[in-house]
Amino acid sequence: MPTIRILTDRVANQIAAGEVIERPAAVVKELVENSLDAGATRIEVEFSHGGRSLIRVEDNGCGMTRDDAQMSLERHATSKLVETADLDRLETFGFRGEAVPSIASVSRFELRTRRAEDPAGTEILINGGKLVHVRECGLAPGTRITVSHLFNSVPARRKFLKSDPTESAHIVQTVRLYALSCPQTAFTLIEDGRVLFQSPVCTTLEERVGEIFGRQLAQDLLPVAASDIGLKLSGLIGKPGVSRATRHEMIMFVNRRPVDSRTLNYAVIESYATSLAKGRYPVAVLFLDLEPAAVDVNVHPAKREVRFRSEGAVRGFVIRAVLEALREFGAGASSRETAEAMPGDPVVPATTALFAAPASPVMAQPFRPFSPVSPPPSIQVPPPRVSVAPFKPASPVAPTALRPAGISPGVLMGWRYLDTAHGDYALFEAPGGLVVLDRRSAHERVWFERLQAQFAIGEVASQRLLFAVPVELDAIASAMLLERLPFLHRHGLEVVEFGRNFFRIESVPVWLDPADAEGFLRDIIGLMREGRLDERRADLAREELARLAAQKAVRLPVTLGEGEAMALVAQLFACSQPHSSPTGRPTHFELSRGELARRFQR
Numbered sequence: 001m002p003t004i005r006i007l008t009d010r011v012a013n014q015i016a017a018g019e020v021i022e023r024p025a026a027v028v029k030e031l032v033e034n035s036l037d038a039g040a041t042r043i044e045v046e047f048s049h050g051g052r053s054l055i056r057v058e059d060n061g062c063g064m065t066r067d068d069a070q071m072s073l074e075r076h077a078t079s080k081l082v083e084t085a086d087l088d089r090l091e092t093f094g095f096r097g098e099a100v101p102s103i104a105s106v107s108r109f110e111l112r113t114r115r116a117e118d119p120a121g122t123e124i125l126i127n128g129g130k131l132v133h134v135r136e137c138g139l140a141p142g143t144r145i146t147v148s149h150l151f152n153s154v155p156a157r158r159k160f161l162k163s164d165p166t167e168s169a170h171i172v173q174t175v176r177l178y179a180l181s182c183p184q185t186a187f188t189l190i191e192d193g194r195v196l197f198q199s200p201v202c203t204t205l206e207e208r209v210g211e212i213f214g215r216q217l218a219q220d221l222l223p224v225a226a227s228d229i230g231l232k233l234s235g236l237i238g239k240p241g242v243s244r245a246t247r248h249e250m251i252m253f254v255n256r257r258p259v260d261s262r263t264l265n266y267a268v269i270e271s272y273a274t275s276l277a278k279g280r281y282p283v284a285v286l287f288l289d290l291e292p293a294a295v296d297v298n299v300h301p302a303k304r305e306v307r308f309r310s311e312g313a314v315r316g317f318v319i320r321a322v323l324e325a326l327r328e329f330g331a332g333a334s335s336r337e338t339a340e341a342m343p344g345d346p347v348v349p350a351t352t353a354l355f356a357a358p359a360s361p362v363m364a365q366p367f368r369p370f371s372p373v374s375p376p377p378s379i380q381v382p383p384p385r386v387s388v389a390p391f392k393p394a395s396p397v398a399p400t401a402l403r404p405a406g407i408s409p410g411v412l413m414g415w416r417y418l419d420t421a422h423g424d425y426a427l428f429e430a431p432g433g434l435v436v437l438d439r440r441s442a443h444e445r446v447w448f449e450r451l452q453a454q455f456a457i458g459e460v461a462s463q464r465l466l467f468a469v470p471v472e473l474d475a476i477a478s479a480m481l482l483e484r485l486p487f488l489h490r491h492g493l494e495v496v497e498f499g500r501n502f503f504r505i506e507s508v509p510v511w512l513d514p515a516d517a518e519g520f521l522r523d524i525i526g527l528m529r530e531g532r533l534d535e536r537r538a539d540l541a542r543e544e545l546a547r548l549a550a551q552k553a554v555r556l557p558v559t560l561g562e563g564e565a566m567a568l569v570a571q572l573f574a575c576s577q578p579h580s581s582p583t584g585r586p587t588h589f590e591l592s593r594g595e596l597a598r599r600f601q602r
Contacts, residue, residue, distance in 0.1 A: 021102055023161060024051025024150055025170035030103065031145050032178050033093035035059035036185065038143065041201070045175050046190040050167030051150060052158075058144040063115040066122040070134065073111075073126065075101050093257060105129035106157070108148045116141040128153040165479040172196060172475030176212045177258040180251065180285060183208040196475075196500065209236060209285060214472040217283070222329050224286065226321035231290050231314065233321045237268070238283035240275040240326060245526030245548075248476075253287045254295055259306045264288065267315045271322035288318070417565040424556070426565050433592040437565075439556055441581035442572045447511075448550040448582040449575045455542040460492035461510045468504040469517045473525070475501060480528040481521075487535050488524070491545060495521065511553040520552050547582040 021027055028045060035043050038061025048054040064072065071077045078097035103109060104126040114121030114137075121139035125132040151158040161167055168191060179187040183202040188195065202208040210218035221236035235253075252264045264286070272282045290308075299305040308314045415435065418427040428435040454460050473481065478501045488495055492509035505517045512520060524545070527533040532544045557564070572578045572587060580586055 021099075021106065023170060024055060024167050025174045027051065027055050027103055027107075027147055027150065028057065028171050029174050029178075030099035031055075031057035031147075032175065034100070035061055035143065036178065036182060037092045038062045040142065040185060042186045042188075044188040044190070045171075047168070047171055048192050050161070050164035051171055052161065052164070052167070053148060053150075055147040055150065055171075056144065058142065060140070060142040063118070063141055063143055064113045064122070065115065065118070066134070069111060069113050069122045069124055072100050073104055073124065077101075103147060106154050107150045107152065110146040110148075111143070112137055112139050112145075113143040114139045114141055163483075165482060166476075169476040169479035176474070177251065179212055180205070180208055181253055181256045181258060205234075205236060205285065205287075213474065216472050221283065221285070222325055224321055224325045226317070226324065228317050230294065231288070231317050233286060233288055233318060235284065235286035237286070237322060237325060239329060240272075242283055243272075243276045243280035244283060245280065245523035246529055247281045248526070248529055249283045249474075250281060251285045254297075254306055255289055255292065256287070257297065257306075258304065260304045261306055263308060263311050263315050264318060267318035268322055271319050271326070275326060284322075286318075288314070290314075415566070415569060417562045420560050423558070426560060426568070428565075428569070430590065433590050433594075433596060435588055435590045437569070437572075437588040438581075438585070439560070439568070440554060441585050441587040442568055443554045443556065444550045444581045444583070445575050445578065445587055446568075446571045447553045448546050451511075451546040451549050451553070452542065455491055455546055458490065460490070462492040462494065462507045463510050464494075464507045465505065465514055465517075468506045469514070470498070471495075471503045471505060471518050471521060473501050473503065477525045477529070478503075481525060484528065484533070484535065487533075487541070491542075493517075493521070493524075509549070512549070513552075513555075516552050520548070523548055550582050 021030075024047065028047070028051070032043060032045065035057060038059060040059035040061035042060045044056075044058045046054070046056040046058075074097075076097040100111075105128070108128070109126040111124045111126075112121055120136045122134065123137035124134050151161070172189065172191075175187060175189050179185070179199055183205055186200050188198045190196065197212065199208065199211045202211070206218060206221075206223075209221065218236075220239055220242045222239055224233060224235050224237055226233045247265060247269075250265055250268060252259055252261055254261065254264075268282060268284050268286070276282060294309045296307040296309075299307055414431040416429045418429055420426050420439075421436075424439055426437040426439055428437065481495065481503065482497065485495055485497075492507070492512075493505070494507035495503050495505050498504045503521075505521060508514055508517050508520075524533065527544055527548065533541050535541055578587060
């Protein structure tokens, strides 16, 4: 039987580092949190090669004495709490006392610190968990920590790091989160000797959001301010209609701490239920303040997960606050329209303006008339999989001529177009009963297989824009996009870099409305974030891109004639999977004559 031993402090620290220090961005996170807890009003972060070779965090905080500096390198040494009861009064970012010794155990770690009242500072150097020296040094009041050769002592962890651009993007995103969290603190971020952003002290959150994420996003946000017993919510939310394909731009803070909270995320999503299309997510930067005893931050060593003592109360409060902000925006817009309207002009009520305008990002765009039966004239591609005989409105439709291989002769035989219902549904009389066809789902299926065919053979027609569309992204999105620009270009979307985190869309596929170009690109980036657009799996990547593109390509005519309706049916049943849309929704269903008779109790 193997002998049981107590691990040495060095081994224990390296094991703990696996939980606390996942990647270079985690090092930056822990050190920035310590700087903020030290009362710093100026923080400078510098890194090189994605944080592998160098990370330096310098602040003008309170600093430490020689003894405190040495004690900070011991496991579970902290100034934030003394006993368990202090967790209920916690107002600092850090409290576990694990980060600094964990970082020092897997890197070359240099700590230099000095208090304002001390004549000299203290320098401590540790290499791979081994103390090298402790000596005096000259330093301005504050603390400077330099981490180099990260994970050199644990090569297995170093192998799992991503590329330098990806790791750099995570560091930039981390610093931006804490810059948002503390607008009263000046932040400077430097990569490989180049200043990425330098944000002075900001008096408002709007200023900091504009400096970090761009004025373009800041102009699309609404202020939120609400309070209840023990709860306070503030921040910014996107206007109705401003949406993203993923949740990555829903940023939540609890007591100034960046968190990943399903309670808060779903509360915001539910608030936008009638303001955004299904599958779209709002943009939000929200701060929830509550008593420390009402939230548990000691769920995970990374401290990004939290639990609320009263999940239902928090959720309900957030929903009410966000809905109130959306209603106020709708009422303000309606008031302005009423004041500017000419006498006799109809005025849309506030609730209608709020909930009807963003109902669908596709229908919100101006209609471009083209035949739903075939692609625009500039697209020279064959029909998907099976050729369909051209439809002739003057003569009856011959089912045998429209029947693709593999479809029984009776599928299309006897269908007679009746009319449309609610604009989206086409009604057909069939020998067996009544067929209801979802026009949008049917068009999406036809476009999906058509685009799949184009992507597979690499013949994607594109049109160059007269005016390029500028797009500003966050650091992580920029890094992902830069790696996949050739892939997008091969599929008809030409995007070029136009500065740090700035891009221009110069060409779009012919089936894409230029007004939808920016939204389409952001949705593609959302797929990249979720790992669903991996070039190493080209077939799956093309399928995901075609699925997204099919939703953008559909433009439903307001009216539907009999010829167009029957041609749509013909094209739908020429597809390999005509019974469902690319997203899995049914394209049609049939109410049999027996079911109709049963409903009417015959």
